[in-house]
Amino acid sequence: QVQLVESGGGLVQAGGSLSVSCVASGRTFGMYLAWFRQAPGKDREFVAGITWSGTATSYADSVKGRFTISRDNHKYPVNLTMNSLEPEDTAVYFCAVRVPFRSGLVSAPLTYDYWGQGTQVTVAS
Secondary structure, eight states, X not given: OOEEEEEOOEEEETTOOXXXXXXXXXXXXXXXXXXXXXXXXXXXXXXXXXXXXXXXXXXXXXXXXXXXXEOSTXXXXXXXXXXXXXXXXXXXXXXXXXXXXXOSXXXXXXXXXXEOOOEEEEEEO
Protein backbone atom coordinates (compact mmCIF):
# COMPACT_ATOMS: atom_id res chain seq x y z
CA GLN A 1 0.00 0.00 0.00
CA VAL A 2 1.20 3.48 -0.82
CA GLN A 3 0.44 6.53 1.25
CA LEU A 4 1.02 10.08 0.07
CA VAL A 5 1.08 13.13 2.30
CA GLU A 6 1.09 16.70 1.06
CA SER A 7 2.26 19.69 3.05
CA GLY A 8 3.11 23.35 2.64
CA GLY A 9 -0.15 24.87 1.52
CA GLY A 10 -1.36 28.19 2.85
CA LEU A 11 -2.44 31.71 2.09
CA VAL A 12 -0.40 33.99 -0.15
CA GLN A 13 -0.96 37.29 -1.89
CA ALA A 14 -1.27 37.43 -5.66
CA GLY A 15 2.15 37.61 -7.24
CA GLY A 16 3.71 35.73 -4.37
CA SER A 17 5.31 32.30 -4.13
CA LEU A 18 4.57 29.12 -2.27
CA SER A 19 5.91 25.58 -2.28
CA VAL A 20 4.05 22.37 -1.56
CA SER A 21 5.67 19.01 -0.95
CA CYS A 22 4.65 15.38 -1.27
CA VAL A 23 6.19 12.48 0.62
CA ALA A 24 5.36 8.83 0.13
CA SER A 25 5.55 5.64 2.10
CA GLY A 26 5.28 2.14 0.72
CA ARG A 27 6.45 0.71 -2.56
CA THR A 28 6.68 3.52 -5.10
CA PHE A 29 9.53 2.23 -7.24
CA GLY A 30 9.21 3.45 -10.81
CA MET A 31 5.99 5.34 -10.24
CA TYR A 32 5.21 8.56 -12.02
CA LEU A 33 4.12 11.37 -9.71
CA ALA A 34 1.86 14.26 -10.55
CA TRP A 35 0.31 17.23 -8.86
CA PHE A 36 -3.35 17.94 -9.50
CA ARG A 37 -5.60 20.64 -8.16
CA GLN A 38 -9.29 21.07 -7.65
CA ALA A 39 -11.10 24.33 -7.09
CA PRO A 40 -14.65 24.43 -5.69
CA GLY A 41 -17.16 23.42 -8.32
CA LYS A 42 -14.50 22.46 -10.84
CA ASP A 43 -13.01 19.21 -12.06
CA ARG A 44 -9.68 18.02 -10.81
CA GLU A 45 -7.01 19.22 -13.21
CA PHE A 46 -3.44 18.24 -13.94
CA VAL A 47 -0.79 20.73 -12.84
CA ALA A 48 2.60 19.07 -13.26
CA GLY A 49 4.22 15.66 -13.33
CA ILE A 50 7.64 14.10 -12.95
CA THR A 51 9.16 10.73 -13.66
CA TRP A 52 10.61 8.41 -11.04
CA SER A 53 14.15 9.44 -11.99
CA GLY A 54 13.27 13.11 -12.00
CA THR A 55 14.70 13.56 -15.47
CA ALA A 56 11.46 14.37 -17.27
CA THR A 57 8.68 16.75 -16.33
CA SER A 58 5.38 17.86 -17.75
CA TYR A 59 3.28 20.96 -17.07
CA ALA A 60 -0.18 22.24 -17.75
CA ASP A 61 -0.16 25.25 -20.04
CA SER A 62 -1.76 27.35 -17.32
CA VAL A 63 1.25 26.99 -15.01
CA LYS A 64 4.11 26.64 -17.46
CA GLY A 65 6.86 29.12 -16.68
CA ARG A 66 5.46 29.81 -13.19
CA PHE A 67 5.51 26.43 -11.47
CA THR A 68 8.39 23.98 -11.13
CA ILE A 69 8.14 20.35 -10.08
CA SER A 70 11.31 18.80 -8.75
CA ARG A 71 12.78 15.87 -6.90
CA ASP A 72 16.26 14.66 -6.05
CA ASN A 73 16.66 11.61 -8.31
CA HIS A 74 14.06 9.07 -7.18
CA LYS A 75 13.75 10.44 -3.69
CA TYR A 76 11.00 12.18 -1.80
CA PRO A 77 9.81 14.79 -1.21
CA VAL A 78 8.60 15.88 -4.58
CA ASN A 79 8.23 19.62 -4.50
CA LEU A 80 6.03 21.96 -6.45
CA THR A 81 7.35 25.50 -6.36
CA MET A 82 4.76 28.03 -7.40
CA ASN A 83 5.72 31.56 -8.43
CA SER A 84 3.70 34.51 -9.68
CA LEU A 85 0.62 33.05 -8.09
CA GLU A 86 -2.78 34.23 -9.27
CA PRO A 87 -6.17 34.01 -7.55
CA GLU A 88 -7.10 31.44 -10.21
CA ASP A 89 -4.48 29.11 -8.68
CA THR A 90 -6.57 28.81 -5.54
CA ALA A 91 -7.44 25.15 -5.05
CA VAL A 92 -6.76 22.04 -3.07
CA TYR A 93 -3.53 20.57 -4.40
CA PHE A 94 -3.14 16.79 -4.50
CA CYS A 95 -0.20 14.59 -5.31
CA ALA A 96 -0.81 11.25 -6.95
CA VAL A 97 1.24 8.34 -8.28
CA ARG A 98 0.62 5.72 -10.89
CA VAL A 99 2.26 2.38 -11.43
CA PRO A 100 4.95 1.97 -14.11
CA PHE A 101 3.80 1.42 -17.70
CA ARG A 102 0.28 2.63 -16.93
CA SER A 103 -1.31 3.64 -20.21
CA GLY A 104 -3.12 6.90 -20.74
CA LEU A 105 -2.16 10.51 -20.55
CA VAL A 106 -0.26 11.62 -17.48
CA SER A 107 -2.78 14.44 -17.24
CA ALA A 108 -5.71 12.05 -16.74
CA PRO A 109 -6.66 11.70 -13.06
CA LEU A 110 -8.25 8.30 -13.59
CA THR A 111 -4.90 6.77 -14.54
CA TYR A 112 -3.50 7.36 -11.04
CA ASP A 113 -3.54 4.67 -8.43
CA TYR A 114 -2.85 6.48 -5.17
CA TRP A 115 -3.71 9.95 -3.94
CA GLY A 116 -2.85 12.14 -1.01
CA GLN A 117 -5.42 13.97 1.06
CA GLY A 118 -4.61 17.36 -0.43
CA THR A 119 -3.39 20.69 0.86
CA GLN A 120 -5.18 24.01 0.46
CA VAL A 121 -3.54 26.83 -1.47
CA THR A 122 -5.32 30.16 -1.36
CA VAL A 123 -4.16 33.16 -3.37
CA ALA A 124 -5.63 36.45 -2.27
CA SER A 125 -6.14 39.23 -4.78
